[in-house]
Amino acid sequence: MAESMSVQNLNLYYGDHQALKDITLDMPAGKVTAFIGPSGCGKSTLLRCLNRMNDRIDGCRVEGKVLLGKTDVYEKYDVYELRRRVGMVFQKPNPFPLSIYDNVTYGPRHYGHHSKAELDEIVETTLTGVGLWDEVKDKLDHSGLSLSGGQAQRLCIARALAVNPEVLLMDEPTSALDPISTGLVEELAVKVARDHTVIIVTHNMEQATRISSKCAFFYLGELVEAAPTPELFATPKDKRTEDYLTGRFG
Numbered sequence: 341m342a343e344s345m346s347v348q349n350l351n352l353y354y355g356d357h358q359a360l361k362d363i364t365l366d367m368p369a370g371k372v373t374a375f376i377g378p379s380g381c382g383k384s385t386l387l388r389c390l391n392r393m394n395d396r397i398d399g400c401r402v403e404g405k406v407l408l409g410k411t412d413v414y415e416k417y418d419v420y421e422l423r424r425r426v427g428m429v430f431q432k433p434n435p436f437p438l439s440i441y442d443n444v445t446y447g448p449r450h451y452g453h454h455s456k457a458e459l460d461e462i463v464e465t466t467l468t469g470v471g472l473w474d475e476v477k478d479k480l481d482h483s484g485l486s487l488s489g490g491q492a493q494r495l496c497i498a499r500a501l502a503v504n505p506e507v508l509l510m511d512e513p514t515s516a517l518d519p520i521s522t523g524l525v526e527e528l529a530v531k532v533a534r535d536h537t538v539i540i541v542t543h544n545m546e547q548a549t550r551i552s553s554k555c556a557f558f559y560l561g562e563l564v565e566a567a568p569t570p571e572l573f574a575t576p577k578d579k580r581t582e583d584y585l586t587g588r589f590g
Contacts, residue, residue, distance in 0.1 A: 342370035342537045343409045343425070343506035345390055350404035352385060352394065359385050361561045363404070367554070369506075372529055372538040374552035374569065376545060378584065381558040383541045387509050390539065391426040392419050408507070424451060426507040427500030432516050433492035435484030435499075440467075440476050443484040443495055447503040466502045470494040470528055490521025497528060501536070508532055510540040514547065526551050545585065549573055557581045 345367045352360035360382050367373040375383035385394070392413065394400045406413050413422050424447070436443050444466055445459045453459060463480065467473040472494045476487070484495055493513060500508055510529065514522040529538050529551050542548050548555050549569055556566035557576075564578050576582045583589055 341506060342533075342535060344369040344407075345426075345507055345537060345539065346405075346407045347386070347389070348405040348407070350386070350389065350402070350406065352382075352389060352403075353399075353401045354397065355399040359561050360389075363563045365556055365563055365566055367537060367539050369537050370533060370535070371553040372533045372540060372551050373554045373556065374548040375539070375541045375556050375558060376543075376548050376584075377558035377564075378589065379543075382561040383558045384511050386558070387511055387539060387541050390507070390509055391423050391428055393428070395419065424503050425505050426509060427503070427505035428509040429493070429496050429500055429511070429513050431512040433487075433489055433496050435487065435492050435495050437483065437485055439481050440484050440487070440495060441480040443499050444502050446499060451503055462502055466498045467495075469501065469531075470498045471524060472498060488521075490517050490524060493517060493521065493525055494528065497525070497532070501532065505536060507537040507539065510538065512541050512543060515543065522547075545573075557584065559584070 346365065348364050350360055350363040351358060363386060375387065377383050388394045389402060389406055394402065402414060408425060436446060441463055444463045448459060448462050464473060467476065472491060475491060487495060514525050517525065526547060529540060532538055552569045554566065555569040555572045557564045559580050564580050573585060576585060
């Protein structure tokens with residue numbers, strides 16, 4: 341089941357540098373929320389806060405709340421359980437150097453699914469869900485590294501979905517892909533959002549308009565404004581948003 345996420349008065353520091361400034365934002369359940377803005381504006385930094393990927397960075401400090409439903413994930417919350425519930429897909433496809441089958445079953449095995457029949461079903465269901473089953477069903481023992489870029493990214497999405505997270509984070513998931521693969525991943529993001537909450541960082545404003553229900557514009561570590569996507573693009577309330585959307589900067 342999809343779950344909402346929200347951040348309240350979130351500040352993030354790398355040492356003395358403040359990278360995020362007092363962000364408050366709701367990301368509704370079962371929808372696609374897009375983060376847009378120029379490079380270095382904080383969108384990927386915020387995305388990584390949502391499943392605590394920033395925990396690994398020396399000198400990183402987070403203040404404020406990050407809520408999964410009503411639970412603050414920074415408040416005595418098990419990070420491994422968090423990453424089961426909030427999956428992530430990165431900019432460059434990063435299959436594990438394992439078979440296609442083992443890529444998909446990596447998470448389920450970690451969380452206690454060991455029956456071959458059960459794992460076989462997870463693999464078929466998940467790969468069918470990402471539109472990859474017919475392409476790879478006869479070579480599940482082949483390395484995940486043998487796939488094309490678009491196939492590899494869909495495999496990474498399948499790997500994230502195999503543990504049935506409530507939220508899927510996508511950090512510019514199509515920036516390394518060709519237009520056809522980009523279209524497939526966009527269709528997949530919309531489909532995934534029927535059962536999961538999807539939060540995507542994108543530089544591609546057309547992509548944001550195609551797939552997201554809500555859009556948030558960031559600039560210099562601040563959330564400038566957030567609104568339903570058609571509204572944000574048609575009638576931005578802040579001049580900085582308008583300037584970015586019309587190509588005056590960024």
